[in-house]
Amino acid sequence: MATCNHDSKIDLAITDRTRSRAPSPSGLSGWLTLLFAGAAGVAVANVYFAQPLLVTIGREFALDSATVGIVVAITQLGYGLGLFLVVPLGDLMDRRRLVVTQLLLLAGALAVVGTAGTALVLLAGIAAVGLLAVVTQSIVAYAAALAGPANRGRTVGLVTSGVVIGILSARTVSGTLADFAGWRSVYLVSAALTVTIAGLLYRVLPHHPPASNRLRYVRLLRSTVSLFTEEPLFRARALLALLIFAAFSVLWSGVALPLSAPPLSLSHSAIGAFGLAGVAGALAAAPAGRLNDRGLSGWTTGAALVLLVLSWLPIGLTRQSLWALAIGAVLLDLAVQAVHVTNQSVIYELRPDAGSRLIGGYMVFYSIGSGVGGIASTTVYARAGWGGVCALGAGISALAFLLWAVTRPRVGLGGRTDRRSAC
Template sequence: MGLTTGRRTLFAAICAVAVASIYAAQPLLPLIGRDLGVPEARLGWVVAAGQLGYLAGLAVLVPLGDMIDRRRLIAGHLALTALGAVLAATATRAWVLLAALAVAGLFAVVVQTTVAYAAALSAPGERGRDLGVVTSGVVIGILGARVVAGASAAVWGWRSVYLALAVLLVTLACLLHATLPPDTRAGRARYRQVQASLGALFRDRLFLSRGLIAFFLFASFGTLWSGLALPLAAAPWHLSTAQIGLFGVAGLAGALGAARAGRMADAGSANAVTGGALVILAASWPAVGQASWSLWLVAAGVVVLDFAVQAVHVSNQHLLTMAHPHRTSSVIGGYMVFYSLGSALGATATTTVFAGAGWTGSSVLGAAFAACALVVWAAPQALTRRRSGRPAGSAPPARGCPDRPGRPPVAGPGRC
């Protein structure tokens, strides 16, 4: 069928605004802590609350995308995410804020329903490109939210951020419902069948390996973005929330630079892209760790880190949706369980480590997560070479995909 430019843009906008409802808190942590009396070591829970809600939504709500009209489902989830944002904007106690952000996170899984819908509508030869465009909206939301949230909070306070998000979410829900046709599909599965199918994915080798890569990938990503505001707001810089938010521009530049990863995945190079990007991810942390004396090095490290994360993320989703084309919502939802757990781990761990070991400790933690992701990627490659007797660096066999465990061959030359 294929996606038009207008629909790709709309899907990307939905992803951007919905995911911003979770990540907008990151540059606001110092302000929220002072306003609601949250200790520095516990500020990571402000971000983790949304991630845990997101995790619940991945298991309970995303599989609905394989059952019912996705146009109505996406519009409804956008409206409920807006409700969570309004509750966050009016919270006067820390527990109320955490509950509100958990609600927003629960329904912000509309992002994954949207990505899965885009994958289902895409022509096979353009799926990588379309996923690259739509998931760029996710990156814009995660990173751009820091810039806008920081600037808005500096002028109108942190609560204004959530009120603005609520308005945008409702607007997009109305626009989606007005512009997209109904999602008519024959032979829709029942909820119990979809959940059973989701459980079966956890016995699939490709799914597990890509999920574990995502777990450590986003633990590293969360370590950076849930902790970076703390050293930048402290001595010697004492940056404002607006200035801290500008680091999102650096991250945005890096992530959007990885848009070509989708085209490379379409050409059959998804696995190579993953390995190379994970090496780059690990190499970015020494620069990111210099927050105490060089903001320029930090900015450069942020560009490289976000480039690597987006390249791996697009490649992972491309491989999984090509392997499971008839249940894209379930496979994306299951994969993002690993994403959510990793992000929550990074968010809580980085603030705890920072309180005891400073930004150097947090940087070591982020690099360790990146190294774990690289090991998960490399282990199957080494095992396959050992079993086949093929030396490292030699050309792979012409047929099938034996160097990508669990991955069936795909029609077309060199397509795996």
């Protein structure tokens, strides 16, 4: 049996003492839940705007098809850093102030990308967009904190529906705007919209005092690492997130390459429109949350992972049929979002007082998976074509199912939250 680090015990003990002083969640009204969902969706869309624009951006900044994936990867790297360094602040400071401040800084980063004159400035701006777009997860943790325990899964599911719609409609919006006004307009319009949303949220969001106001920032970050090392269920769900979002990014980072190349040669708008097929994934979010509230997270996870593996069969027929791609995209996004919502709902129940740290730590693995998947997709496409990309995605999906099957009996990966730790 592993021995816990002494400092980690102290940090988590402080967290436990603050639990009794944390405000009791009063629940969320329907309109406020929808507002959370909308704000989260708009914020996260900024991370995905570049995907249907990769070819155009690559041409302007002299990035070839094997290296243009760095635009996606560096966004996800920034996102990963923000998840670890910024999202945990929700357990330390007023969440309304944190959300509004992040949105205003995000608008500034978007303006930098939209006016970038060199590849270096572009990549710096893209990294800052990723770092600050983690406001999405601050919003998810905020909503989970305000929701009552009996409705937490449903609330997380509804907010995640907004996130899914934001992620997938981002491709259509960016493709359409790029066709009409150039790729830079995508980021400049988003900057203006983000400022508007920040003002709205400042007026309507409730104040929410931190649950862990006795923790200092460095110890807060240290306790995030402690949560990962001491909670086997948290570790298993985080690794599962890495794999499913690697598969997700393999598809959406690479699909613009065969669609824009002969003989298909689709426009930005047409490529972005395939993101709408994946919006169906939002339909899986709320039901998956309700199933978790009923104690069926294991069934949901297993069924969704099987669906994820099978989705690559129609995706592999992209060059023969665009309908096959649309069907495969729907299946893949349904599967990924069902697992994602279940993961977040389950891990939040481990320690609600450390909700921001749990969500942030979990999403670090999401970001790593997305970044690795983005680089791997464009690299494999340059060497093995679309068939190689589909084989890669199917292999990662099968590995995710294997992880679930192997770890489920040991750490409760298939059922409701298992509170056992490594100590």
